[in-house]
């Protein structure tokens with residue numbers, strides 16, 4: 001397989017390399033692209049050095065089976081449509097195409113069927129949405145989801161490498177706000193993305209719209225509050241969900257504990273620091289909500305892994321399996 005990664009030097013790009021290696025995939029070709037700043041930098045794939053190239057119109061005129069884009073919406077809009085003329089599938093990590101009805105928004109454990117026979121751009125969902133929708137999809141099938149109220153506690157790496165740098169500088173004494181609207185060290189900030197006319201932030205609106213699109217439902221009420229916290233890796237979510245059918249908490253717990261990509265913690269909880277290299281969406285503190293039709297849980301996931309790179313690589317893997325590119 002021939003693979004390219006645009007934004008290979010970033011938080012997500014580097015993790016895509018790691019996730020591909022963890023699958024022990026040996027692509028025939030792996031080309032790495034980033035901005036002029038990173039031209040000539042050397043990154044390693046299974047001990048093989050690969051020189052990072054500066055992205056240009058010409059770079060993507062080559063044929064690739066899969067091109068991962070993880071360089072923001074502007075670069076995706078500018079380069080992805082043209083890259084499709086020579087390549088088969090583009091997996092984009094930005095929000096540029098997620099709400100386009102012609103473009104599938106994929107969490108493979110939920111809707112990999114949309115990849116069958118598909119060529120074109122595939123959108124990788126928002127980080128908090130992926131980790132939340134994995135357990136919600138399981139519960140929705142059994143009890144039919146009606147309403148979700150979620151508050152997030154999102155790590156600074158969710159803003160890319162600049163988020164980590166900002167926090168580290170403030171921890172070393174800087175009083176500059178960096179890329180955030182307020183100091184993030186020793187603080188929490190209830191704004192992720194611009195505020196919209198509705199009063200919700202862009203991140204909150206993504207969680208709302210993307211959850212509906214992935215679940216293929218329009219009739220679920222969703223209200224999100226997205227908050228940045230001074231954690232480096234790992235998003236935590238407090239999720240409250242209501243259903244049409246009466247719940248059996250023990251049965252719900254059993255389904256979650258058996259589900260693919262979910263790590264269910266029965267009598268303990270997990271924190272972002274406990275995630276290590278896990279690619280799972282972790283669910284713990286499952287308990288009844290306000291009545292027998294609702295429940296609430298704590299949900300932790302590695303935002304750069306399950307929230308971005310691991311899901312993107314899973315999309316590639318699911319597509320490659322269906323297309324017979326891997327056995």
Ligand SMILES: NC(=O)c1ccc[n+]([C@@H]2O[C@H](COP(=O)([O-])OP(=O)(O)OC[C@H]3O[C@@H](n4cnc5c(N)ncnc54)[C@H](OP(=O)(O)O)[C@@H]3O)[C@@H](O)[C@H]2O)c1
Pocket residue numbers: 006007008009010011012013033034035036037038039055069070071072073075093094095125126127157158159160161162303304307308
């Ligand atoms: N971080 C997360 O948890 C997360 C989760 C879900 C989705 N995403 C999305 O994934 C994308 C990447 O995020 P990130 O966290 O990896 O950001 P990042 O750490 O800031 O990395 C950005 C990457 O884009 C490259 N880039 C910037 N300008 C470019 C240009 N003009 N031409 C070519 N490459 C360029 C950078 O290259 P240089 O190093 O050369 O500047 C770098 O490789 C974003 O769309 C983000 O919204 C991120």
